[in-house]
Amino acid sequence: xxxxxxxxxxxxxxxxxxxxxxxxxxxxxxxxxxxxxxxxxxxxxxxxxxxxxxxxxxxxxxxxxxxxxxxxxxxxxxxxxxxxxxxxxxxxxxxxxxxxxxxxxxxxxxxxxxxxxxxxxxxxxxxxxxxxxxxxxxxxxxxxxxxxxxxxxxxxxxxxxxxxxxxxxxxxxxxxxxxxxxxxxxxxxxxxxxxxxxxxxxxxxxxxxxxxxxxxxxxxxxxxxxxxxxxxxxxxxxxxxxxxxxxxxxxxxxxxxxxxxxxxxxxxxxxxxxxxxxxxxxxxxxxxxxxxxxxxxxxxxxxxxxxxxxxxxxxxxxxxxxxxxxxxxxxxxxxxxxxxxxxxxxxxxxxxxxxxxxxxxxxxxxxxxxxxxxxxxxxxxxxxxxxxxxxxxxxxxxxxxxxxxxxxxxxxxxxxxxxxxxxxxxxxx
RNA sequence: GUCCCCAUCGUCUAGAGGCCUAGGACACCAGGUUUUCAUCCUGGUAACACCGGUUCGAAUCCGGUUGGGGACGCCA
Numbered sequence: 300x301x302x303x304x305x306x307x308x309x310x311x312x313x314x315x316x317x318x319x320x321x322x323x324x325x326x327x328x329x330x331x332x333x334x335x336x337x338x339x340x341x342x343x344x345x346x347x348x349x350x351x352x353x354x355x356x357x358x359x360x361x362x363x364x365x366x367x368x369x370x371x372x373x374x375x376x377x378x379x380x381x382x383x384x385x386x387x388x389x390x391x392x393x394x395x396x397x398x399x400x401x402x403x404x405x406x407x408x409x410x411x412x413x414x415x416x417x418x419x420x421x422x423x424x425x426x427x428x429x430x431x432x433x434x435x436x437x438x439x440x441x442x443x444x445x446x447x448x449x450x451x452x453x454x455x456x457x458x459x460x461x462x463x464x465x466x467x468x469x470x471x472x473x474x475x476x477x478x479x480x481x482x483x484x485x486x487x488x489x490x491x492x493x494x495x496x497x498x499x500x501x502x503x504x505x506x507x508x509x510x511x512x513x514x515x516x517x518x519x520x521x522x523x524x525x526x527x528x529x530x531x532x533x534x535x536x537x538x539x540x541x542x543x544x545x546x547x548x549x550x551x552x553x554x555x556x557x558x559x560x561x562x563x564x565x566x567x568x569x570x571x572x573x574x575x576x577x578x579x580x581x582x583x584x585x586x587x588x589x590x591x592x593x594x595x596x597x598x599x600x601x602x603x604x605x606x607x608x609x610x611x612x613x614x615x616x617x618x619x620x621x622x623x624x625x626x627x628x629x630x631x632x633x634x635x636x637x638x639x640x641x642x643x644x645x646x647x648x649x650x651x652x653x654x655x656x657x658x659x660x661x662x663x664x665x666x667x668x669x670x671x672x673x674x675x676x677x678x679x680x681x682x683x684x685x686x687x688x689x690x691x692x693x694x695x696x697x698x699x700x701x702x703x704x705x706x707x708x709x710x711x712x713x714x715x716x717x718x719x720x721x722x723x724x725x726x727x728x
Numbered sequence: 729g730u731c732c733c734c735a736u737c738g739u740c741u742a743g744a745g746g747c748c749u750a751g752g753a754c755a756c757c758a759g760g761u762u763u764u765c766a767u768c769c770u771g772g773u774a775a776c777a778c779c780g781g782u783u784c785g786a787a788u789c790c791g792g793u794u795g796g797g798g799a800c801g802c803c804a
Contacts, residue, residue, distance in 0.1 A: 335804070393802070401802050418733070427731050427800095435802040442804050466732070466799045489734075489797090496796065524740095531741055535752045554741080556734050557797065564740075564754060614766065676763085690764040706764050 307507040308353040310499060310560060311461060311491045314525045318488060319459045320359045321526065321548040329362040331453055336369045337445060353508040357518050358541070366453060368445055375440035378448045378478060379433055387477035388433060402434035404474060411469045416486035416550040423469050431470060443467065447474040450483060459486045459550070486550045489529060490557045499560050529558040582608045585621055592622035594629040606712045610704040627698045628712065635727045639701035643691040644726045652689055653696055657722040666715035668707040697721050
């Protein structure tokens with residue numbers, strides 16, 4: 300596993316890491332980590348730590364020492380020297396910025412082919428294979444060189460990486476051959492795309508490991524979901540332990556087409572969020588979502604927010620549900636669900652029932668879950684109707700929704716004034 | 729522009745010539761259970777991109793078309 304520490308660990312990198320880990324575990328091989336920190340500007344200690352902690356969080360244990368590529372500079376340069384001597388490379392001033400001579404690797408001049416463990420046989424005609432820089436004119440080795448030299452050094456047998464490296468593979472294969480080293484086996488993973496079929500980015504939701512962690516997702520749930528994205532065991536299993544995944548994982552079952560990452564499928568309840576996230580953290584996250592939806596205002600107290608969270612905690616399965624499911628607690632302009640209105644409110648006699656409830660609630664000495672429920676049942680008894688015939692319209696009128704938390708507790712939290720006002724409104728059409 | 733890759737329900741996928749009138753899961757819809765909600769149960773809608781070819785037989789093999797994606801740095 301190789302990782303360039305450039306800030307965050309993207310969902311695609313993460314899946315590649317998981318596949319690598321699963322593959323080595325299945326084959327009984329070693330899972331090694333190499334930090335490609337040759338880019339001084341971007342490779343800060345913090346960035347390296349981000350990679351390391353992401354791996355640790357996911358439980359991607361390594362089997363040997365982590366190799367920092369920056370410590371291998373001399374070996375990279377020595378290899379370039381060797382290639383120069385053997386005639387596989389040459390120096391050239393490509394001009395432009397006037398930096399002087401760079402070292403270029405000379406492609407063999409023949410058609411090339413390799414067998415990808417996922418994509419099958421791939422080949423490329425000689426005229427499409429161009430020579431390329433392996434040492435810059437400032438003396439620094441380029442990624443391609445460093446990569447191949449270190450792969451040889453580490454004894455890498457399998458390279459499982461993203462699709463975007465397919466074209467580089469011809470170059471790397473040629474270098475392994477020129478250096479007289481055995482060519483590793485390659486497997487290129489298809490991309491992860493968003494709902495529009497475009498490459499998944501942070502605009503599409505949580506794209507980085509840290510965000511999942513912060514949002515309370517459990518590592519096992521993310522691990523399971525990602526392992527099953529672009530790969531399947533071949534049977535109907537969907538929820539698998541690491542042991543099961545390891546036992547079943549083979550590269551020939553990896554899908555060769557891009558997979559769409561569906562944020563909603565990584566469900567919070569599977570991650571145990573409502574139960575496991577501390578109440579205050581949950582509340583903060585909840586509030587943050589309200590703010591993003593423009594529903595929060597300083598007029599609401601922490602106690603009120605807390606009461607709402609208590610009601611919603613077991614029901615909000617995904618942070619994207621906060622605004623649609625609990626918005627009515629924070630605005631009087633809550634939207635009405637069309638179907639719910641049609642089914643529960645837009646009916647003969649409902650207007651009159653709501654008025655009766657309103658009067659009953661207004662007359663109560665105290666407004667709490669017990670008293671409102673008793674009052675509602677009394678109204679139902681007097682009219683000889685089922686309580687459900689009052690409960691449903693009341694819920695829709697008060698919240699705009701067909702479902703939600705326990706009705707009477709919800710009314711309690713909303714408070715008498717707002718409930719009475721909502722009940723007095725004209726029925727939306 | 730050049731080169732390369734990909735194509736099964738909305739989504740993740742099963743499917744390696746007959747077991748496919750294409751299976752599962754999630755989502756969705758409809759009923760049921762639950763005094764309301766959630767949960768749970770039952771049922772349902774829904775896909776082989778298109779056109780040719782090979783074959784007794786094609787989702788599966790071949791060719792083309794269309795659509796999508798990727799790579800074309802002295803970045804990694």
